[in-house]
Amino acid sequence: MLKLFILFFLPISNGSAAVFHGKKYVEGEILVKYKSNTTPTFQKQSIENKFGSRRLKKLNTHGLSHVQIPKNRKIDEVIADFRDDPDIEYAQPNYIYKISTVPNDTYYSREWGLKNTAQTISNTGxxxxxxxxxxxxxxxxxxxxxxxxxxxxxxxxxxxxxxxxxxxxxxxxxxxxxxxxxxxxxxxxxxxxxxxxxxxxxxxxxxxxxxxxxxxxxxxxxxxxxxxxxxxxxxxxxxxxxxxxxxxxxxxxxxxxxxxxxxxxxxxxxxxxxxxxxxxxxxxxxxxxxxxxxxxxxxxxxxxxxxxxxxxxxxxxxxxxxxxxxxxxxxxxxxxxxxxxxxxxxxxxxxxIVSTWPGTHSTITDTLTTGWNFSTTTAGGWGYKSLNFGTATNTLSNPTTYNHTSAQYANNTDDRVWKIFNLSGKSSSVLEFYLMIDSEQNNDLFSIKAKSSTGDPTSGVELDSVSGSTSGTRYPASYDISPFISANTSIGFNFNSNVSITSFGVNISAFSIKSLAPNNITYNVIxxxxxxxxxxxxxxxxxxxxxxxxxxxxxxxxxxxxxxxxxxxxxxxxxxxxxxxxxxxxxxxxxxxxxxxxxx
Amino acid sequence: MKIFILFFAIMGNLNAQIHRKKAEYLITTNQSGSESEIATVIREKAEIKPIGSNRYLIKFEEDPGLDKLNRLMKSKKWLIQPNLKSHKF
The missing domain is CATH 3.40.50.200 (Peptidase S8/S53 domain)
Known part of the structure; x- marks a missing residue:
């Protein structure tokens, strides 16, 4: 619930609120501070000489007075006039202050950046x-x-x-x-x-x-x-x-x-x-x-x-x-x-930071051990291969003897591998995997393909096509495959080499598809x-x-x-x-x- | 010269160099130029898409390389740059 404890800077009996430069003040009232070389009597007389204003109260002994101004005068004009007086240090509206405006939003207590109570931030709910x-x-x-x-x-x-x-x-x-x-x-x-x-x-x-x-x-x-x-x-x-x-x-x-x-x-x-x-x-x-x-x-x-x-x-x-x-x-x-x-x-x-989020996420993590379709023009093209990247890791590799040290891919390959995924109900999907490649630059190409219907996606859209070397490290690749979302989304990889020069080939690991199912009620902490x-x-x-x-x-x-x-x-x-x-x-x-x- | 895309920012690997077959560039024509004129100048087969006043996105199925494009545009006071990638922080 909004706490709206309004404290007035001064006890005002009947002043109503107005806004000055975006801030609330008491209508018909200002505060005036006279310079220290003026006397209280002079100050009182000086106030009354300005449009018939009236001193309601002397607020301290340093020349600060609470002043009522005539109802027919605009506050900015009156303040400007007081300000022009060389005996006056400053004049301002009688601002209204409140104690801490606290919103009632469910997760406000987790928004430490707005109000830090040394709360522990969780993602619960x-x-x-x-x-x-x-x-x-x-x-x-x-x-x-x-x-x-x-x-x-x-x-x-x-x-x-x-x-x-x-x-x-x-x-x-x-x-x-x-x-x-x-x-x-x-x-x-x-x-x-x-x-x-x-x-x-x-x-x-x-x-x-x-x-x-x-x-x-x-x-x-x-x-x-x-x-x-x-x-x-x-x-x-x-x-x-x-x-x-x-x-x-x-x-x-x-x-x-x-x-x-x-x-x-x-x-x-x-x-x-x-x-x-x-x-x-x-x-x-x-x-x-x-x-x-x-x-x-x-x-x-x-x-x-x-x-x-x-x-x-x-x-x-x-x-x-x-x-x-x-x-x-x-x-x-x-x-x-x-x-x-x-x-x-x-x-x-x-x-x-806790804030709004467009929906819920789901992830398909493929084991790279089953369900892939292979179409290779040369013996030993695409296949499942376990490699050691610190730990034993399943990969799709070309050639199947891939070891990044000696085995090499064949010339004149048109090797394809693909799999069908059910992405129905998703608003967006992102394909992620690690790629390691060593191929003849510009000639021996690794391509990522996608289409929204079942079968070899070679006839679909080419998301990317690369050659060259990742120098023995795994490159994190990601592609927006949202345009191909269906119950039969086909994702595939092609490897095409020419007649000359071979190298170690290509491998794919840590394959996943992350999807978003939209809703209007989700929040997230990132x-x-x-x-x-x-x-x-x-x-x-x-x-x-x-x-x-x-x-x-x-x-x-x-x-x-x-x-x-x-x-x-x-x-x-x-x-x-x-x-x-x-x-x-x-x-x-x-x-x-x-x-x-x-x-x- | 081909465009070698360095992935060191992502991979922490200064040696990794892979080459993408496709490439995109931006051309700013500075009050002169048109889609047809750009197509004539760059010679290569490309998709040319206006993206605001005097600015065009050029998509190549096969990257001709920035050096070659600069040479082709030498007589024009146009600016060309790769269509650079940015990422969420």
């Missing part, structure tokens, strides 16, 4: 596929973003469109649906899908829905989680596929779409290790439109500033980018989080700088909502300057600070004519 990490779980009381007091000021961010450039969003989720962007008739599904070029940005991975929920899951609705913003305006921009992978093209189009359709904030919990000129240019265009881009630092645990371990978009230099590192529950930099004193700006909660970034994007939305005249620089300054010094971030980030919502909002709201004052 969430329905999602992941488990919390044990390190620093539980953490430290108070190591959070200080949102309960910030929510006294702002919970509704609907005036600010936040684009989630990610794997899409389950816009039907029970805890998100009402907070989705209205794209009108052109974009009826609240965004766009730049992976498949459709207007349906439904999440087929889970990552984007989790990010969206952290920014703006509906707060205080009695179910699920709460976002940093209780009410939000979330634009779904699908730029990553079911495997959680995107391209320059999909991401650039996503950024352009967000900017063109009114987003003030873009969250990008994604990245790569190569400078991407097109992506960099798109973010520069976003800057021209005044759009703030919040990005994740990356999860390699390395220094982004190091030329050998860069992370983009974090390392781009546009001043509309805010790069976020992940903090763990005890307020220290998470072990996986990237850092960089020149590139990474702030830290935010990023481990064991970790990453991806989870830290949307905490800050939500805060940025609060700040924009609180002061709509602010530009992205104002918001960035509020976040950076409102942060709390954190020893684990010192020397590893630009500010050395963890974000703090209460301070960030207080930072932008100094009393008129005076110095900044923190909210209680």
């Amino acid at each position: 969430l329905g999602g596929p992941d488990s919390p990490i044990a390190t620093n779980n539980p953490g430290t009381v108070g190591s959070d973003m200080s949102l309960e007091t910030a929510w006294d000021t702002v919970t509704d961010c609907r005036s600010v469109v936040v684009a989630v450039v990610d794997s899409g969003v389950n816009y039907n989720h029970e805890d998100i649906a009402a907070n989705m962007w209205d794209g009108g008739a052109t974009y009826p599904n609240h965004g766009y899908d730049f992976v498949d070029s459709t207007n349906d940005p439904m999440d087929k991975n889970g990552h984007g829905t989790h990010v969206a929920g952290t920014i703006g899951a509906i707060g205080n609705n009695g179910i699920g989680t709460t976002g940093v913003c209780w009410r939000a305006n979330l634009m779904a921009v699908r730029a990553m596929d079911a495997t959680g992978s995107g391209t320059s093209a999909s991401i650039v189009q996503g950024i352009d779409f967000a900017v063109a359709n009114g987003a003030k904030i873009i969250n990008m919990s994604l990245g790569g290790t190569v400078f991407d000129a097109a992506e960099n240019s798109a973010i520069a265009n976003a800057r021209t439109s005044g759009v703030l881009v919040i990005v994740a630092a990356g999860n390699e645990g390395t220094n982004v500033d190091d030329a050998l371990t860069p992370s983009y978009p974090c390392k781009y230099t546009q001043d509309n980018i805010l790069c976020v590192a992940a903090l763990s529950q005890n307020n220290t930099l998470a072990s996986f989080s990237n850092f960089g004193i020149n590139s990474v700006d702030v830290g935010a909660p990023g481990t064991n 970790s990453g700088t991806s989870m830290a970034s949307p905490h800050v994007a939500g805060l940025a939305a609060m700040i924009f909502a609180y002061n709509p005249n602010f530009n992205y620089t104002d918001v960035l300054n509020s976040i950076k300057n409102g942060g709390i010094a954190n020893p684990s971030l010192a020397g590893k980030t630009v500010t050395g600070k963890a974000v703090n919502a209460t301070n960030a909002l207080a930072y932008i709201n100094p009393p008129i004519g005076g110095a900044a004052v923190k909210l209680p």
